[in-house]
Amino acid sequence: MTPPELNIQNDEPAVARARLLVAYNGSAFHGFALNHGVPTVAGSLTEALSTVSRMPVEVVGAGRTDAGVHARGQVVSCDIPASTDLNLLIRQLNALCGPSIVVREASWASPNFHARFSAQWRHYKYTVLNSPVPDPFIADTAWHVHTPLNLAAMQMACDPLIGEHDFSSFCRRPKVATGEEPASMSRYVMQANWHAEADDLLVFEIRANAFCHQMVRSIVGTLVEVGMGKRRAGDMRGILLAGDRSMAATIAPPHGLCLHAVGYEEGA
Amino acid sequence: MTPPELNIQNDEPAVARARLLVAYNGSAFHGFALNHGVPTVAGSLTEALSTVSRMPVEVVGAGRTDAGVHARGQVVSCDIPASTDLNLLIRQLNALCGPSIVVREASWASPNFHARFSAQWRHYKYTVLNSPVPDPFIADTAWHVHTPLNLAAMQMACDPLIGEHDFSSFCRRPKVATGEEPASMSRYVMQANWHAEADDLLVFEIRANAFCHQMVRSIVGTLVEVGMGKRRAGDMRGILLAGDRSMAATIAPPHGLCLHAVGYEEGA
Numbered sequence: 322m323t324p325p326e327l328n329i330q331n332d333e334p335a336v337a338r339a340r341l342l343v344a345y346n347g348s349a350f351h352g353f354a355l356n357h358g359v360p361t362v363a364g365s366l367t368e369a370l371s372t373v374s375r376m377p378v379e380v381v382g383a384g385r386t387d388a389g390v391h392a393r394g395q396v397v398s399c400d401i402p403a404s405t406d407l408n409l410l411i412r413q414l415n416a417l418c419g420p421s422i423v424v425r426e427a428s429w430a431s432p433n434f435h436a437r438f439s440a441q442w443r444h445y446k447y448t449v450l451n452s453p454v455p456d457p458f459i460a461d462t463a464w465h466v467h468t469p470l471n472l473a474a475m476q477m478a479c480d481p482l483i484g485e486h487d488f489s490s491f492c493r494r495p496k497v498a499t500g501e502e503p504a505s506m507s508r509y510v511m512q513a514n515w516h517a518e519a520d521d522l523l524v525f526e527i528r529a530n531a532f533c534h535q536m537v538r539s540i541v542g543t544l545v546e547v548g549m550g551k552r553r554a555g556d557m558r559g560i561l562l563a564g565d566r567s568m569a570a571t572i573a574p575p576h577g578l579c580l581h582a583v584g585y586e587e588g589a
Numbered sequence: 590m591t592p593p594e595l596n597i598q599n600d601e602p603a604v605a606r607a608r609l610l611v612a613y614n615g616s617a618f619h620g621f622a623l624n625h626g627v628p629t630v631a632g633s634l635t636e637a638l639s640t641v642s643r644m645p646v647e648v649v650g651a652g653r654t655d656a657g658v659h660a661r662g663q664v665v666s667c668d669i670p671a672s673t674d675l676n677l678l679i680r681q682l683n684a685l686c687g688p689s690i691v692v693r694e695a696s697w698a699s700p701n702f703h704a705r706f707s708a709q710w711r712h713y714k715y716t717v718l719n720s721p722v723p724d725p726f727i728a729d730t731a732w733h734v735h736t737p738l739n740l741a742a743m744q745m746a747c748d749p750l751i752g753e754h755d756f757s758s759f760c761r762r763p764k765v766a767t768g769e770e771p772a773s774m775s776r777y778v779m780q781a782n783w784h785a786e787a788d789d790l791l792v793f794e795i796r797a798n799a800f801c802h803q804m805v806r807s808i809v810g811t812l813v814e815v816g817m818g819k820r821r822a823g824d825m826r827g828i829l830l831a832g833d834r835s836m837a838a839t840i841a842p843p844h845g846l847c848l849h850a851v852g853y854e855e856g857a
Contacts, residue, residue, distance in 0.1 A: 346725040391726070411722065420728035454679065457614040458659070458730060460688035 334376065337403040338434055339410075341366075342426040343395040348461045348576065349421050352388045353395070362386075362422055366397065369417040373410060374401045383436045383583040384443050387535070389575035391462060394444070394582035398436035434585075442511060442584040444528040447541045447577050452521040463522070464541075464577035470548030472515055472523060477554035478547045479513040481561050482527070482540065486510070489564040491540050492533035506533050506564075515544075526581070539566075541573040602644065605671040606702055608664060609634075609682075610694040615659040616729045616844065617689050622653045630654075630690055634665060637685040641678060642669045651704045651851040652711050655803070657843030659730060662712070662850035666704035702853075710779060710852040712796040715809045715845045720789040731790070732809075732845035738816030740783055740791060745822035746815045747781040749829055750795070750808065754778070757832040759808050760801035774801055774832075783812075794849070807834075809841040 343366070351359040355367065363380050370378040383396040401410075407427040414424045433439075448463040450456055451470045456463070489506040497503045512528040525541055543560065546552045552570075560568040611634070619627040623635065631648050638646040651664040669678075675695040682692045701707075716731040718724055719738045724731070757774040765771045780796040793809055811828065814820045820838075828836040 344725050346728070393726075415722060420723045420725050420733075423723050423725050425722050454683060454693050455688045455691050457612050457688050457691050458661075460614070462726060465688075 335403040336376075336400040338430045338432050339399055339401050339405070339407070340428050340430040340434060340436070341397040341399070341414075341424050343397050343422065343424055344393045345391060345395065345422040346420075346461070347386060347389050347391040350388065352390070353382050353384070353386045353392075362392075362395075365418050365422055366399075366414070369414050370399055370401060372417065373413045374405065376402065381436045383440045384532075384580045386578075386580055387575050390578045390580070391576075392580040395580050396436045396440070396583045396585075398430060398434055436583075439585055440531075440583050441586060442528050442530055443532060443580065444512075444526065444582040444584070445532070445537045446579050446581045447525040447527075447537060447573065448518075448579070449523040449525070449541075449545065449577060450521060451523050461576050462579070464545075464574050466545060466549075468549050470523065470545065471550065472517060472548065474550075474554045475523075475525075475544045475548040476515045478544050478557040479515065481558040482510050482513040484510060486561055487564055488533055488536055488561070490560050490566055490569050491536050491543070492566070493535045493539075494566070495534065508532060508536070513540075535572050537578055538572040538575065539569050541577070542570040545573065546570045603671040604644075604668040606666060606698045606700050607669050607673070607675070607678075608666055608696050608698040608702060608704070609692050611663040611665050611690065611692055612661045613659060613663065613690040614688075614729070615654060615657050618656065620654060620656040620658070621650050621660075621663070630660075630663075633686050633690055634682070637682050638667060638669060640685065641681045642673065644670065649704045651708045652800075652848045654846075654848055655843050658846045658848070659844075660848040663848050664704045664708070664851045664853075666698060666702055704851075707853055708799075708851050709854060710796050710798055711800060711848065712780075712794065712850040712852070713800070713805045714847050714849045715793040715795075715805060715841065716786075716847070717791040717793070717809075717813065717845060718789060719791050729844050730847070732813075732842050734813060734817075736817050738791065738813065739818065740785060740816065742818075742822045743791075743793075743812045743816040744783045746812055746825040747783065749826040750778050750781040752778060754829055755832055756801055756804055756829070758828050758834055758837050759804050759811070760834070761803045761807075762834070763802065776800060776804070781808075803840050805846055806840040806843065807837050809845070810838040813841065814838045 345362050350362050353362045355361055355363045366380050378399050378401055380397050380399045411424050411427050450463040450465045455465045487506050488508050492506050495504055508529050508531055510529045515523055515525050518524050527537055547554050613630050618630050621630045623629055623631045634648050646667050646669055648665050648667045679692050679695050718731040718733045723733045755774050756776050760774055763772055776797050776799055778797040783793050786792050795805055815822050
């Protein structure tokens with residue numbers, strides 16, 4: 322399939338917008354976003370794409386995952402030469418960035434597709450190993466909690482999260498310059514629930530139109546305190562309504578978190 | 590429960606034989622067996638057990654896994670003070686050795702229990718990711734094979750392995766001193782089969798009374814060539830009967846292999 326070209330000029334190669342589906346183990350990176358001097362996912366992808374494309378390429382990610390946070394379904398948009406063979410590109414990028422970063426799929430997108438602004442929802446998973454002993458094979462992808470957790474109580478505490486709310490209680494507030502409006506902390510949560518993937522492996526799934534900074538980890542930290550019996554499931558609504566971050570528990574560690582999928586309008 | 594004591598002398602602590610169930614991610618180790626100057630699983634366990642027990646402790650493992658090979662069910666025997674609180678010991682060892690090495694269980698054993706010589710069978714699993722792209726989350730626990738594999742052919746090729754055979758074709762022959770009898774390569778295989786754990790995740794399981802050096806990886810390397818169509822399933826019997834290592838394929842890489850379980854007589 323021939324991609325829609327973005328520019329046709331004399332001395333520059335015609336470029337087109339591509340969409341990549343990317344998985345990464347965040348353990349080795351200081352997060353997704355470019356940050357000069359430290360290894361980041363966007364940094365590795367930018368370098369590899371620029372090398373393969375023989376031109377400077379910029380990448381846009383659907384979600385800015387923090388240091389140590391993983392992804393199975395991060396979506397990246399970028400402009401690359403329209404002549405690119407996408408199957409070859411996948412192999413080249415995986416040879417350069419793998420196995421910590423893996424490009425799972427690549428396709429051409431419409432010129433106005435934007436990985437971040439076109440996204441309709443983000444779906445995160447948070448994994449807790451609830452066992453007296455650790456597991457060496459998931460040490461960097463699950464939070465190990467020794468104390469037995471009450472799954473039913475944690476599930477019940479999810480209910481108040483569903484719907485549109487101000488999530489200030491669960492978010493790190495961004496700095497606001499003098500005279501500027503503070504950013505809205507209102508988000509729409511479509512799904513929030515726990516399930517046991519195995520006897521000792523508890524998985525929290527949450528889907529929302531967007532997330533504030535550290536929102537999933539702050540919610541998980543609080544829900545786990547409910548599971549430990551330190552708080553009651555019924556306390557959750559009050560914490561949410563308070564709009565006060567000091568009401569929530571310490572945030573859960575980053576390595577249990579994974580950006581599972583990002584949703585777009587059909588045909589985007 | 591009070592353990593059976595092995596010695597009761599005046600100035601030494603009474604010791605008793607303990608049995609540990611150990612899991613480890615082999616990526617960080619130069620194999621199980623003690624090897625001075627390089628990190629090994631037995632080295633880490635010996636050091637931790639000696640520290641906690643305040644006396645020199647020696648460990649015996651059921652299987653000497655090679656560098657990069659993992660275990661979920663390695664069994665270790667050792668003599669430690671009979672006064673040891675085993676639940677506390679687990680927590681202490683995991684604090685010292687985790688999360689790469691995890692002691693899953695600890696119990697007292699009879700004084701003649703020997704992790705290696707008392708074992709009746711060993712069960713290994715070998716995991717192959719058969720997919721066009723890698724997976725960052727199992728990069729160090731599965732062999733990534735791009736070429737599509739014929740699972741039915743690989744399964745058929747397992748049949749001749751069952752039973753008692755001389756496995757010289759699939760084993761690295763140990764050095765024999767002049768005048769000494771070469772060690773027997775005869776082993777009894779009780780189970781050998783493949784199954785698909787997911788669409789792209791193929792798992793080989795093999796259980797035998799014991800294994801020669803590199804036997805599982807040599808068998809897997811040859812079976813995968815059958816899956817690729819480079820050899821026929823019907824060739825397997827001839828390779829086994831030849832007793833000639835040059836007939837087998839290159840051994841599969843270590844990181845797909847895991848010592849899954851070790852079996853002992855009931856009550857051992």
